[in-house]
Amino acid sequence: MSTPWSIVAADTLDDLLAVMQHNPGCRPLAGGTDLLVQKQLRPLDGEPCVDISRIPELAGISRTSAGDWRIGATTSYSQILADPVLCETFPMLARAAGLTGGWAIQNRGTLGGNLANASPAADSPPALMCYEAELELVGPSGSRQMPLADFFLDYRRTALRPGELIAAILMPARDPRVWHESYTKVGTREAQSIAKLSLAIALHLEDGIVQQAFLAGGALAPTCVRLFECETLLVGARLERALIPRLQDSLQRAIHPIDDLRSNEHYRRRVASALLERALRTAMKGTA
Amino acid sequence: MSESPIRFLLNGQPQTWKGDPFRRLLDVLRIDLGLTGSKEGCGEGECGACAVLVDGTLVNACLLPMLQVRDRAVLTIEGVEHDPLGARLQAAMAQAGATQCGICTPGMVIAALALLRANPRPTREEVRRGLAGNLCRCTGYMKIIDGVIQAAEESA
Numbered sequence: 001m002s003t004p005w006s007i008v009a010a011d012t013l014d015d016l017l018a019v020m021q022h023n024p025g026c027r028p029l030a031g032g033t034d035l036l037v038q039k040q041l042r043p044l045d046g047e048p049c050v051d052i053s054r055i056p057e058l059a060g061i062s063r064t065s066a067g068d069w070r071i072g073a074t075t076s077y078s079q080i081l082a083d084p085v086l087c088e089t090f091p092m093l094a095r096a097a098g099l100t101g102g103w104a105i106q107n108r109g110t111l112g113g114n115l116a117n118a119s120p121a122a123d124s125p126p127a128l129m130c131y132e133a134e135l136e137l138v139g140p141s142g143s144r145q146m147p148l149a150d151f152f153l154d155y156r157r158t159a160l161r162p163g164e165l166i167a168a169i170l171m172p173a174r175d176p177r178v179w180h181e182s183y184t185k186v187g188t189r190e191a192q193s194i195a196k197l198s199l200a201i202a203l204h205l206e207d208g209i210v211q212q213a214f215l216a217g218g219a220l221a222p223t224c225v226r227l228f229e230c231e232t233l234l235v236g237a238r239l240e241r242a243l244i245p246r247l248q249d250s251l252q253r254a255i256h257p258i259d260d261l262r263s264n265e266h267y268r269r270r271v272a273s274a275l276l277e278r279a280l281r282t283a284m285k286g287t288a
Numbered sequence: 289m290s291e292s293p294i295r296f297l298l299n300g301q302p303q304t305w306k307g308d309p310f311r312r313l314l315d316v317l318r319i320d321l322g323l324t325g326s327k328e329g330c331g332e333g334e335c336g337a338c339a340v341l342v343d344g345t346l347v348n349a350c351l352l353p354m355l356q357v358r359d360r361a362v363l364t365i366e367g368v369e370h371d372p373l374g375a376r377l378q379a380a381m382a383q384a385g386a387t388q389c390g391i392c393t394p395g396m397v398i399a400a401l402a403l404l405r406a407n408p409r410p411t412r413e414e415v416r417r418g419l420a421g422n423l424c425r426c427t428g429y430m431k432i433i434d435g436v437i438q439a440a441e442e443s444a
Binding site: 008009032036040053101105107108191192 | 333339350422
């Protein structure tokens, strides 16, 4: 029994909420770089979709009076890359955006879509986790906010309730100058490839002592994974080479990589440890 | 789902199209409108053979439902010769020998046009990055890049 794919337009947030209330299983569609691929792969297994790409409340990059950031869910990677202050403040997000697909994909793919699609190999979550991103969710019962760290529940399963969607990604103001950051994506080629694994690390150091640490990995578990134990080991410690094996052990305990079409567990474990070491050595050089 | 007509500009000409709003722009171009210059290489946005410009922005037509084309201006490879920079690009790429089988060529020209409009004097590295979403199985890319650089130099 085949079900056709269907789509309606919503040009305002009110229209959209009415559509989602009437049909909570409706899939929001913005750039379509994941959804249209699914439609192509399962043409007979259709889902009702709603075009949200022209809704003003879901678009745009803005700052609060406190300097915190709000990125509308339908903001594309290209729009992110075109904002110099945003890129300077959140360099790992800029790097992730520039490594997603190619130019045509970056013009269409959106930050909200990347998160809602919830692939464990998604490019933006490891960076966003290190920036303590929160999500503004809207649905029929109103809006709520939640940390990104709580958003991914399991493989391609998010905390979105029926009829709910991501309205914006929120990030607190920060001074990038006091942070050592690195974002690495390992893929088959430099563009148009999905991550075999990725690692984002942000360290705030003062006189060689770690004040704050954020680490997150992609394609290393059923969801993007924050490396909380590594962070705990790092905070308050002097960043030195002797610390690296302990951190690598902690990393190996925290990740659950699998064999799949893009890579295998062994490679992912080996390379994740290597990326962690490389990032830490670079941060140590910066403080020498 | 009622099928309201979708109005858009196509290579400068107003168009009105009726049909399934989820139909891909690529299929409307190739099948409904007979504009077979845009190619389907993958249907997944990985190869760039279907690249068109929508309001001047490079997009893959295989990932664009017609509903999202409403009120937009679409430029396909068929319209490129009427754009002065586009025509120079086509001539330069032909001169450079940038085409073997030709299936990637329309997408390459569209992507290169978008690149040169955004960055009139790109380095070779910038050309590579701009064309990173366009795959070629024949040429090894060198002559494609040569052609784009040549067009940029002629347009300086």
